Amino acid sequence: MSPEGPADKADAVAPAIAPGSNRGARHGLRRVVITGAGTINALGHDVASTLEAFREGRCGITQLDFRDVDRLSIQIGAQVHNWTPETYFNRQQILLYDKFTQFTLLAAKQAVAQSGLNFEGALGLRSGVVLGTAGGGLNTWDENYRAVYEEGKNRVHPFVVPKLMNNAAASHVSMEFGLRGPAFTVATACASSNHAMGLAFQMVRSGGADVMLTGGSEAMLCFGGVKAWEGLRVMSKDACRPFSANRNGMVQGEGAGVFVFEEYERARARGADILAEVVGFAMSSDAQDIVMPSAQGAERAITGAMVDAALDRDEIGYINAHGTGTAANDKTECAAVAHAFGHHADRLMISSTKSMHGHLIGGTGAVELLACIMALRDGIIAPTIGYQEPDPECALDVVPNEAREVRIAAVLSNAFAFGGLNAVIALRRA
């Protein structure tokens, strides 16, 4: 990266608090918009191909393909195919980057390219990165445990630790773009990305940073990663069918989603293409059970996000559900939504795109935010595919099997993690 200017110059260009005329600005807080998006997941290696799959209701779940897969009882997953890291990274980088970092960097480069931002100089000092992941460099753990335990080797590669650590992806993103402000990683299982994006939103809104790269990544599709999940007996052996009465569990996915969250006045001043506005965020803890979800905990996060956004519940047109396809999540989530929205629950749409891209665990909220942006920007609601039988315990409009064209103004994205940790984000059309 090029040399920075003096620190006082950086302070001088820091924008003032947004004027009171801003629609979304409350309590002197600044508005936050999304000006870039990037992804790689089982549906595609970029945003355009992912959104196309959402529109077509295409499923990215296939037979898993990696070492020792024959010893797994779960044989399916939403795996990223045709992944050739050497197309994007040199030999030294590949030695340093676990797959979750590779996915993150690819998505981050797409997002930054779309935003048109250049972080050289003062902006880098006012910008940061906060990412979610649950497993971090799990492939690196897996490969090296295999080497020392199964193969009896007594020596491992010198970069094992910097490769596997959960903050590796955030650190490499900060280095790639020269982001010198807040940089860290959030690990809250299946809510990691939503927590990360919520914190990034709060930082830009409060003035802690002007631009944040945020989202999350997961690369857990390896022998040890899937074997661990098998133990809980909540995985489906055939398909992910959220909200369908015959659903029989979740299907794991992998990949990353990264976004550029930018202070609104700054984005407007430079004429950036605004994809959506981030208007609210709330988190809650069930404080109850390590795996069983609570409708009350979920509802508090849903309601909290709307309060934070100053949105009335009838303004919400679409919810991207957590919708894992397990018996427990889907009925609990529907109960929470029904209770939080009252009569409006029968009018809003709620779909689970995990039916297409699988459950990316710590990266899932990031990829799902793409469906929220598509709903607001293009007026296309991604479907819940694999839907076969209505379930009276999930009696909401789950947008079964086919995408729908509806113009809407505001959306929510739900994430409810093991450990009872809930995180809900609210977006509004730009």
Place this chain on the structure above:
Amino acid sequence: MTEMIRERIRAIIAEQAMLEPEQVTDTSSPEDLGIDSLGLVEAIFAIEEAFDISIPFNANEPEKSDFDISNMGTIIAAVERLVADKAA
């Protein structure tokens, strides 16, 4: 053989339920014994380890499983079958 299987399963379930083995009868259901879904998954794992068998059980659709968990009697019968299949 059946008696040995029955006693080992009773001991596993009793430990999971924090009860004495005598309190676990053939007609006890997991709910009767205060075993929740996570406890059941744990007990099934312990049975698999004890008999070196694989039990087909998906927590999302316990009623559709070939492994009938209605009560201790059905669980014991199902384990006996799996142990016999393994020996065959």
